[in-house]
Amino acid sequence: MSSPNDVVITGIGILSSLGEGAEANWAALRDFSAPVLETERFAPYTVHPLPEIDWSQQIAKRGDQRQMEAWQRIGTYSAGLALEDAGIKGNEALCASMDMIVAASGGERDVDVDTMILNKVAEGAGDIGVAINEVLTTELRPTLFLAQLSNLLAGNISIVHKVTGSSRTFMGEEGSGMSAVQTAAARIRAGQSTHALVGGAYNAEHPDMLLGYELGHFLSRGGWAPVWDRDGIEGGGMISGSGGAFLVLESREHAEKRGARIYCTLGPVAADQGPVGSDRTRARLERLAAETGLAETGMIVSSTGGSHARTADEKAFLSAHALDIPVRGIASALGHMRDAQFPMAVAFAALSLHYGEAIPALGSIFEAEAVSAPASIGVLTIGFNAAEGMAVVSKTQGAGA
């Protein structure tokens, strides 16, 4: 049944190692044969690097580009792609009334300054605190703080794209992306919002980003394999990727009134978090699946990052409750993008419905061939260390379908 406050997806902006834009990323995933990898620069770690981007395409002013660290640029760029895709970019009235929830962490530090401090201390500085102060006060770039501050991705989207209805930044690894999509959709459903920009971005090509994961022994040190098949590979299983995913969500009424192209309907979105033991995780997943109808869909897009324990729990859950549903672990092709994982999975699910084609298997025997194009797709994100989220997207009903 379609209703005026249904949530529909009308814009998708994607930047990844596979390319730029929703269409190009869809085409690359459909024809996927091997991932784009950087294996040298951060050895023994592998990342999915960003291709060369002409940033001025979505961030016109060079001055604006300079005010951002890489993840902010990726996010601001992806947001611009989504707005353009939805036919909202440059529409002053629609942007000024548009709500925004960004999933962001940030904190890209200046590697050179950090290295200077480590050297100074290693050489035997007298008072370590004083030595740190001395380097920081003389070497830190004045603009770096803002370029690494979490809520300044949203701030830059406001400045560059003029989205100013509201601006909220959620933090906390994959969970931030789940809450962002869930909250934006709930607000639209309840009539608290008519249209919203939601998404996240991540720069994997930074040693401090790798360090966070490696402290928990989460990173693969033996190169790439499909996310489901990393058990035998040295290290923790995860391979990060640079990229961003933004969605434009609208009430069906708002989208239809302005004649927008509707990719699909975003149905239930649910998320939870609790102790990560297998039994407790399984219980939460079963409850979320019942709430969203995940196991009644024709395909499941998973954003598992390949971390061993959580991926094993996910495989066990899927084998028990969705054995007949083909699953696609899209991080095999894209890498793990932390805050952007959930929005990215929703984006690819929407594209699959829109193009009327199943996503092909991405190199793992865990991914069964799809016999037909799905009419609805489940989105499943099990955070590499915490949080679980699900959503169901379906072919849209009513006008615009």
Added chain:
Amino acid sequence: MSFTDHAGRPVIAITGAGVVSSLGAGKADNWAKLTAGQSGIHRITRFATEHLRTTIAGTVDFMTPAEAGSAALTYALAESAALEAIRESGLSESDFGGPLFLAAPPVELEWWQRLALDAAGRDAGGAEPGYDRLLLAARSGEHLEFYRSSQFGTVGQKLQERLGTRGLPVTLSTACASGATAIQLGVEAIRRGEADRVVSVGTDGSVTSEALVRFSLLSALSTQNDVPEKASKPFSKDRDGFVMAEGAGALVMESLESAKARGATILGILEGCGECADDFHRTRSKPDGSPAIGAVRAALEDAGVSTTDIGYVNAHGTSTPENDKMEYLSLSTVFGERMASIPISSNKSMIGHTLTAAGAIEAVFSLLAIRTGTLPPTINHANPDPAIELDVVPNVARQADVKRVLSNSFGFGGQNTCLVIAAEPA
């Protein structure tokens, strides 16, 4: 008494409030000192301040050992404020049963952790100091506590476990408006019918030398180090920046209907929230003040009240030249001539700017102003800025029967969020 508001939505009751600041832990201690005009700003002793332009802050030094670091303090502050709020509400402090909305500062590995890793990397055979050696230490050693403190979801996760909140906690940052945003998200969740009760917390224990350097480089901090307690002087002619500080604030909010049904004491009503982002500049506001004006108006409209219904404004009042001028412009535009006679004061004159926590702490103080009939002063008001014609409740607290407060929060990145808090209707 109606359980729905002017727009037919559930009325939101505040049934618990908690606070920690440099003045102390708990509402009683804070309110006694705040209404006595006492400052919590002091010379920094927690870490070396040589080479720093600003050497004063409102750090909270009585919660965790200095060597425990920012992440541990940020959690301890949040837990303390949340427990005070939940205990006051009479709900369970280990099985709260509603969602958690947490405003928390962004996290990074701290310097003591980086140095420990570099030393461990050296012992593991790493040649040069630097990130390769940190990564070597990370993969060869066991640093699970470092790992946890580097994850943005950790404080929320630990609070969820401690308090028994329901579902995936939302951790958020809207810079200096974060605390107000946490409250706003809680209000919206109750209005949507997703929850009968929520706990919204703002916490910040992130005063470090690097944080001071960062804000100094943006020329945001006061450098009036000589007499620390006199440095924060919102709305004064010689104000020269804010004073960084730490603390936490928390509110338990419920639908009035469910609060009444369980016989809870209603402390006040969270009537409305308003928000408007600024697209002008990363740290400066649009010169015409339109986004802040928009946020104030949106909050009043959301609450279904007019300017004449507001009896007191709890200012953002950071003591930066820019903020206080802009706040005055915005308020005088919205309230017109009446603004000259509405008392407005800034808690930051006494507790400093608690950044991520500020909006939540100031919501608690707004509530206390209503409940006690006392307006906390703006201290250090010796040289009023002639361009700012406001009744800032200068220097001494004032008795006043206030039924409804506007609390402002404005932040870097174009964040503007305002709350309207009212007494329980008779």
